[in-house]
Amino acid sequence: MNRIFKLELSKAIKNPFFLFSIIFGCVITLQSFFYNFVLYQNEIADIAARAAVTDIEYNPQSATTIVFNMWVGGEGVSLGSALYFFVFPLLIAMAYGWSYCEEKSSGYAKSLFVYSGKRAYYLAKYWATFIAGGLAMIGPLIFNFLLSLLFFPAITPLVVYDIYYSVFGNGLMAKLYYTKPFLYVLCYLGIDFIYCGLLACLCLTATAFLKQKWFVVIVPFFLCLMVNYGTRFVYTSSTKVYKQISPFYFLRPASTAYSASWDVIIISAALLFLGTFLSCFYWERRREIY
């Protein structure tokens, strides 16, 4: 059990697609960094220019441009941020979501069944896909956050400037954001890791119906698109405040249209877990392999 798990994890982390997902994700988030860096530099130059021409003391509003709203997850306006939170279902599935489909069609899975047993193989495959998917999501986010920490001030956000942060009173963990922002970022990275890990495991379920590995990889992305389109039938009132149900937006630490909620995240994650786990262990495992 331990050996197959180690083998799967090593395959998941060391494969070129996983590296591609991480590197490509980092490149996308770099656009967001450069965009915000230029913005920040302009602001500093503006403050210096104003100070040079006047003696009047004014509020420089230092807390409006801080690392917590300048990193890729904290802002939703740059192309890098928009792109990353649009293509992430493809990147997380690309990391290792294709492996079961490939092993199944090449017959390699059968050898592993003999080597470790079906149960251990499926369990190891599930966790390896989960971990690779989760890491592919948070890897570029951590890279961008650490990079942003080098250049932007880590001032605790002030509630009076909430319009600059996109985290409002009704937002998910809003209290944490305005008191312990590092913990907020850490918690959100945890949410993203778990949710994207589960989303990547959807590829295992899709393998039961699809034979081409690259087609399997697109399934999580398409599901997210369909859920996103489904919001048009849910958000029907212009006066009511809804909760965000689209993974494209609720996995982003800064809220976009509506705020994220624990209910939506937990229920959809539980559904994803049940769907993927059961299909893997009860459906695929009982299938005749020869």
Added chain:
Amino acid sequence: MKFIKVLRHDIVQGIIKKPLLFLGPLLLAGFFFIDAENQLRLYNRFCEEPLNASWADYWLFAYGGMKAYVVTANEPFQFPISWVMIFISNALFLLHYPTRELQSVAQQTIVHSQNRCRWWLAKCGWNTLGTLLYHSFIASALGVLCLLQGKMLTLEIHPKLLEQWFAMETDLELLDHQQLLLSILLLSILFSQFLNLLQMSLTLFMKPMMAFLFVAMLLLTSAYFKHPIFVGNFAMPVRSSWWLQGGFSYRAGLLYLPIFYFVIILGSCFRFRNYDILNRE
């Protein structure tokens, strides 16, 4: 094996035997119609003169796109989901067949056709036909739904309704030009053909999932930037000169997109001549 014979094979295997290519657009059209109906009901509830939408309104609702995104601190970017769904679904439906062929019977077919370019051109023809059918299914399904629901099956446009739907003003006096509407319709299809052909050609250079990733990024970038270099802008009627003064010229779109289309065909043909078709995954 003649070109027409290869094309016929592609039409049978890649279109007629692909129910998703028929069902997908029908389902999408159904969702677009229901969505537009909900929005229309909302509009009529608060409007003094209730409107009855036409086929052109429903079509524009689905294909309209989004107004140009202006970066402001408290307005995060949200992509136009209907527009993205239309083009990305088509790209997905047409991604499967050529890749599968290359992995299976292509080696035999290419030998029989005695010319690699002929085989590839047949795929380009199949791709174009598949795209045309996809969009005509959406348009026809919207038309049938309009008939069933007692809507007008015309090219008449209700500017007030569209202003409400896309949250932007239109250049009202220009809106009677129904020929222009047809040009815009044509632009959407041309863009779709360009996108699908680009994706198919990219599979000669990279894995299909990466080609799909590229197409998805191109769509989002086109929605984000209002710039002609991101050709998706030409397929957004709400950003066209027809909709607003200073928008993208539909004439430029009708010129650029076919040029890009033929450049991709030529480039991919050239690439396919030296493409290793053995031992493809």
